[in-house]
Amino acid sequence: MVVGGGPTGVEMAGAIAELSRWTLARDFRHIDPASARTLLVEAGPRLLAAFPEELAAYAGDRLRGLGVAVITGASVDDVLPDAVVIAGRETPCGAVVWGAGIRATSITRALGAPVDRAGRVSVGPNLAIVGREDAYAIGDCAALLQDGQPLPALAQVAKQQGEYLGRVLGEHGGEHREPFRFRNRGNTAVVGRNAAVFDFGKHRLRGRVAWLLWALVHVYLLVGFEKRLLVSVQWLWRYLTYQRGARLIR
Ligand SMILES: Cc1cc2nc3c(=O)[nH]c(=O)nc-3n(C[C@H](O)[C@H](O)[C@H](O)COP(=O)(O)OP(=O)(O)OC[C@H]3O[C@@H](n4cnc5c(N)ncnc54)[C@H](O)[C@@H]3O)c2cc1C
Incomplete structure (x- = not known):
């Protein structure tokens, strides 16, 4: 059971469904993959609330195609x-x-x-903590409104805030001129093999092209040529062989 139908939950549910479909079947002869059940529960009315509706609908269909039971509009009260x-x-x-x-x-x-609600501290446009102009908060612990909406807790927000704060503190010693502005470089979620969604604002992609782009972006974001090459080769090998170790020894 996966709780939460945001990008993390969608990616996780897709990965578990694929593991039970491909890997379990090959590695564990006494387990019937058809008996494995993956459930994704989302409290809101639909999956991927931050994405356009058409991409969310596509992700839901792909998950159902993989055998995931998707429940929306119901919250998990207790574990x-x-x-x-x-x-x-x-x-x-x-x-x-x-x-x-x-x-x-x-x-x-x-x-x-x-x-x-998430315990993030309010910051002003220059990332100084509200009421404390001598201290700053950035990344997941900071709540900043942009155009009336709170910025999401994403790595690209944290990275841009870090770069901004480093620059303005260095240049102006705390006397900030321009406010921080987040530039969204696109939201993405991979739903499974050959399936992903990409939202660039004006442009939207889904399916195999989005999946390929997702892989390219993630490899590009790795630090150093060696890591990029290593991950590319590993991913290609796993893609071609369906090999994805799921053997745990307890
Ligand atoms: C499962 C999951 C999937 C995600 N997937 C994506 C994704 O695909 N794309 C994306 O853009 N974002 C993704 N995110 C979000 C992304 O990881 C965060 O937005 C990003 O890491 C925020 O960076 P940060 O530096 O603010 O916080 P963190 O990366 O959490 O770093 C904070 C660090 O501070 C340390 N720390 C905490 N308290 C203290 C303390 N009191 N003293 C000293 N150290 C402390 C922590 O141990 C940690 O190392 C994902 C998050 C999760 C949980």
Whole structure:
């Protein structure tokens, strides 16, 4: 069971479904892959709330095609040793993967500034903590509104904020002229083999082309030529052979 239908939950549910379909079948002859059940539970009305509806619908269809049971509009209230409680009803399950978000480190609450639901501390346009012009917060622990919307807790936001703050502190010693502005380079989620969604704002991609682009971007973002080459070769090998180790020794 995967809790949360954002990019993390969608990617996880797709990966588990593929593992049970391809890897279990080959590695464990006594396990019937058809008996493996993957459930994805989302509290909101649809998957991938941050993506356009058509891409979210595509992701849902792909997951269902992989055998994932998708439940939307129902929140997980409790996680028990062998079950989860979904909208008041106990559903037995063997393993639970939490993909419904994280909470910022508790130190943000000690700063005396307002925090949002996820414990992120409010910052102004120059990333200074609200009410404390001598301290700054960036990345996942900072809540910044841009055009009235909170910026998502994403690596590209954290990276751009780090670069901005380093630059303006170096140049102006804290006397910031221009406010921080996040430039969205696109949101993506991979749904499984040959299937991904990519949202660039005006342009949208889905399917194999989006999946290839997803792989290229992730390889490009790795540090150093050696790592890029190594990961590319490993991915290509796994793609061609369907090999994805799922053997755990306990
Ligand atoms: C499962 C998952 C999947 C994700 N996938 C994507 C993705 O595909 N694309 C994307 O853009 N983003 C993704 N993200 C989000 C991305 O990882 C974060 O937005 C990004 O790491 C934020 O960077 P950060 O430096 O603010 O925080 P972090 O990367 O969390 O770094 C904070 C560091 O501070 C340390 N720390 C915490 N408290 C203290 C303390 N009191 N003292 C000292 N050290 C402390 C922590 O140990 C940690 O090393 C994903 C997140 C998760 C959980």
